[in-house]
Amino acid sequence: MGIRTSIGLTPYRLEDFGPDERDSLESWRGSRCERPHFIDPDMINGFTCYLLGRAEQAAPTDQRFFPLREQIAASACVFRASDGKELMVLEGDVESIVFKRLAEFDEEDHGDLRLLGLPFSQAVASVGEDGQLAEDVFASLSAWGKAADAFDEFLAKPRRSTRFGLDDMLRSIDGLHALVDMLELFRRLLLAAGRAIDELGAATIDHYDLPGLVSSVGIWRVAQGGSARRIGSALSKLALRTEGIDVAEQLPERASADGSWILPYSQLGQYVTKWAMEHSESELNFAALGAAWPGPAVYGYDDGEEEPGPACELLAELSRRGKGPRDIPLGTDEVIVAEDLTVAVPPRFLGNDRAVYVARQFDEHGGCLRCVGESRRMNLLAKLIDDEQKLEGYAWGYIGEGAPEDVSDGFSAGFDEEFALLSIEGDLVELDGRGRLPLTGTGLDGLMPGASLVIEGSGDTFFITAS
Structure with missing residues (x-):
């Protein structure tokens, strides 16, 4: 209103x-x-x-x-x-x-809306009409974030925070131009997010080559649509305070890997655009606003083989360089194999996970099962990849920040083995209804009902061996 x-x-x-x-x-x-x-x-x-x-x-x-x-x-x-x-x-x-x-407040609003033009024009210039980035991905992300910050700062003023609506933006030419710039940037960012999701999905089936680790993280951030979702959330609040416009009160807070979050934001943008054109004195003011908005079937995947979900999950961890608070307690517990060949894993090793990646690992003492909770696996892969890129730490079998002068082939083989265990060889095993881990088919030697096994935590993963 x-x-x-x-x-x-x-x-x-x-x-x-x-x-x-x-x-x-x-x-x-x-x-x-x-x-x-x-x-x-x-x-x-x-x-x-x-x-x-x-x-x-x-x-x-x-x-x-x-x-x-x-x-x-x-x-x-x-x-x-x-x-x-x-x-x-x-x-x-x-x-x-x-x-x-x-009248003083109105003049202040008009001046502040005029100032929004600079960050929004810079942000629009960094992404094409079709969502194609016009410059370095991180420079683009920075420009988008500054535009979203400026919008949030404008709306945060106490007298505006619960009252300012879309109709207030149409009361001056400065507000109208600001609204058009916001909608155009919003539209382009949604298209950019869709393109990034397509690229990540295509990369999982070798139909697209990601340019590199750092750039891949940038593409993932574009796919997350952080600035687009912030601008959309602000526009939604303005719409809810505007008389004669009816929009959904809730938008997805999280960016789903399949891009399904984009459609409700796109529908909001189209609805607000339609309302603004109907309530503006001239539709010529919207000539600079593109017509193409993301639709419901834009981000389908080739025969279901693409897997943008795991790709996004890994890149999310890589954006933190594998440094999330993921360590699990050290310690050893003895457990007994039940009649149905399941074991109760101590809760401190699982956290909230209801599934575990289990891989058979061999050493000079025989075989054991190396296990990692579902939520921890991508963190470990990210840590491994980040350390491998710098020739240090976990990937190369030593502790320290500096790269060694001479890295032997043995360390490289160790990295390959670690990476294969975490990314390829492990099977995802769901806990049963009682929260126990099934061991059937894991290949653990001497697995029989009543057998005693040892579960040992190593800080990141845990191992199951015969006692």
Whole structure:
């Protein structure tokens, strides 16, 4: 409903009152009765808060609130419109002061909206009309983030935070231009996210070559659509405060790997665009806004073979360089194999996981099962890949930040073995209904009901061996 409606300003005119009420109003206001402003008396709290530049819920904390509200009420008189609605009119001198204050706020809004043009124009220039990046991926991400920050900062001003709506943006040419820039950037970022998802999915079946580790993380960040979702969330809030527009109150908070999150954001953008064009004085103002928005079937996958989900999960961990808080406690426990060849894994090794990657590993002492919880696997792969790129740490079998002068073939073989165990050789085994780990088919030597096994945690993974 916008700021003016939210603080009680109404579109009533003198013609909406009967002759007797008009005579009473003229007698009370005298020569200043030509164009009085009619205010809903039930919204005097919001009206007062706005004059103080505050959000309405902050009223009790402002010592100026109650004296100002009393002063406004004392300077007002209530008249009844022909439809029975009671409306408040301020004394001429008080109304002049109040509306001068409102005009100052309007001018401030117009100036701040004008300033939004720079970060949004820079952001739009970094991505093409079809979502193709026009420059380095991280420079683009930075430009998009600055635009989203500027939008959030504008809306965070207390008097705007719960009142500012789309109709407020159409009240000035600066606001209209800002809205068009926001919608165009929003549209392009959604297309860019879809392209990035397609690239990640195609890379999982060798139909696209990712340019490198760092660039791949950048592509994943584009696919996550962080700035697009922030801008969409802000536009959704504006729409919910706008009279005559009906949008879904909830948008997906998380970016799903299959791109399904894009459609509801795209629908929001199209709906807001349609509303703005219908309520703008000229559709020419929207000539710079592209027509193509992502649709429901844009991001399908070739015969179901593409797997963008695991790719996104790995890149998410690589963006943290495998340094997430994933360690599990050290220690050893003895467990007994049940009749159905399952074992109870101590909860501290599993956390909240309900599935475990299990790989058979051989050493000079025989064989054992190397296990890693489902949520920890990608973290370990990311740590392994990051260390391998720097020739240090976990990937090369030693602790330290500096790369060794001479890395032997043995370390390289160790990396290959570690990577194969984590990425290829392990089978995902679901815990049963009792939360026990089935061992059938794992190939563990001497596996029989009643057998005693040892589960040993190593800080990242745990091993199951015969005792």
